[in-house]
Amino acid sequence: MIKALHFGRFFSEAMGGTGRHVDELLSRLKDKIHVDNLVAAESWRGDHLCPHGYDVYRAPSLGIVASTAISPTMPLLARRLHARHHYDIVHLHLPDPMAHLAYLALPAGPRLVISWHSDIVRQKNALRIYRPLLDGLVARADAVLCATPRHQAASTQLSACRPGRLHVVPYGLDYRRFLAPEASQEARALRASQGAGPVIFALGRHVYYKGFEYLIRAMERIPGATLLLGGSGPLTPALKELAVSLGLAARVKFLGYVSDDQLPAYYHLADVFCLPSIASSEAFGLVQLEAMACGKPVVCCELGNGVTWVNRHGETGLVVPPQDPVALAEALQCLLDDPALRRSLGENGRRRALEEFSVQRMAEQTLGIYDSLVGRGGAG
Structure with a gap:
């Protein structure tokens, strides 16, 4: 052996x-x-x-x-x-x-x-x-x-x-927990607590290259939507201060650590998943695969590496320039306004994740x- x-x-x-x-x-x-x-x-x-x-x-x-x-x-x-x-x-x-x-x-x-x-x-x-x-x-x-x-x-x-x-x-990845019927049931319970507006989900360590600052700034231009931001890290206090300073404290919710048991429900709850990373330290983005397996379109940034080899622009999601809150907002709003496009990209993403990853x-x-x-x- x-x-x-x-x-x-x-x-x-x-x-x-x-x-x-x-x-x-x-x-x-x-x-x-x-x-x-x-x-x-x-x-x-x-x-x-x-x-x-x-x-x-x-x-x-x-x-x-x-x-x-x-x-x-x-x-x-x-x-x-x-x-x-x-x-x-x-x-x-x-x-x-x-x-x-x-x-x-x-x-x-x-x-x-x-x-x-x-x-x-x-x-x-x-x-x-x-x-x-x-x-x-x-x-x-x-x-x-x-x-x-x-x-x-x-x-x-x-x-x-x-x-x-x-x-x-x-x-x-092993996608069984993301495909389990219980994940969708738990998502419906979470949705009831979030209100009727659209939900954007993002997840990762709160460090510089994840680009969460730009996603929070983008939320200024997406009225009515809620951002659920999972994870924590050295930049968590600064990100919370930014949300408050922009008047977004009610629409940017910091989830902290999201356990493996809870995670599938948050993907299913969301309308769109966002990976706003800004540097090539983010070379793939496993969270994209998790979102795709749950049938969610992904918005990410063009870093010239594996991130956009996974999430294909116009096929499984949308890709925008890094460090650009306006472009992020436009891409996210585009998906939130078009349920048919969300479904199409989400279905393509699910198929790609299960077959190729x-x-x-x-x-x-x-x-x-x-x-x-x-x-x-x-x-x-």
Whole structure:
């Protein structure tokens, strides 16, 4: 049986897109191969848990600097796990310099697989120092997995990848809870508490690249509509202040953390889903797939990457320029005013999500790459 160690960045109840992707993947792979997930804890208190049928090891952390967890014991824990299990595959989810460092502490032998989730975007000064090391890691990789062809085309940091090592493996989700009849029933109950006006739903960590500031400003131009904004983060207080200053406190509702059990109902409640991200740190947008599976049209911004490879303008939703509240408002109002267009785009989106972005397909493609690498024998 193949044994694989993933470095999945973080694992928590409110983990972001990369963590959720890793969890979806390992939850499906665990019945085929041995998989472990080594991540950074949120504090100097590591632990070991097995929430979804595979082992998650959280290494103690001193905190996060430049979006990177500082976990001095992660390399040691990685060595201990490898000594115990003798992994065939080490799978890094980049960008994550801490996982890179931990990988370098491992002995030679396991094949190296990298999932390239995004370029390093904001930490430009740190990148100048780190780039030679990153290039060396990419050149060493036996396989580099990108979720869309645009991840490679838009990247400025994958040039060191050797020919034949790059693979497109689209992200996938398990959509059963989004398609369950109970989700629509719960949505009807929520709708009764929201009033009769149209509802726009948005969800994500409240950080700069998510662009929620521009969505809130767009709400000034969409009278009668309500924005339900899920998630939280360092910008939550500033976003709440902005809504109040614009006189939108009654129409912009901050939901905070939305649990997995509640989430499908909010998608079904909404008329439109919006992903207003403004920077290429948002390279895919798993939340788009969730909305599409629920039959909702998506409005997103053109970032020149995988976001608009998922949400196709005029087919599954609408695409507008980033950092443009007026364009966001016009696109959202267009959909709110046209029920037939909403239905058409929503039906197209549901079909695209279910057919092209399934967790089963993602797991099968990943396992196929593992099989091909381990079957070759020898060190990478």
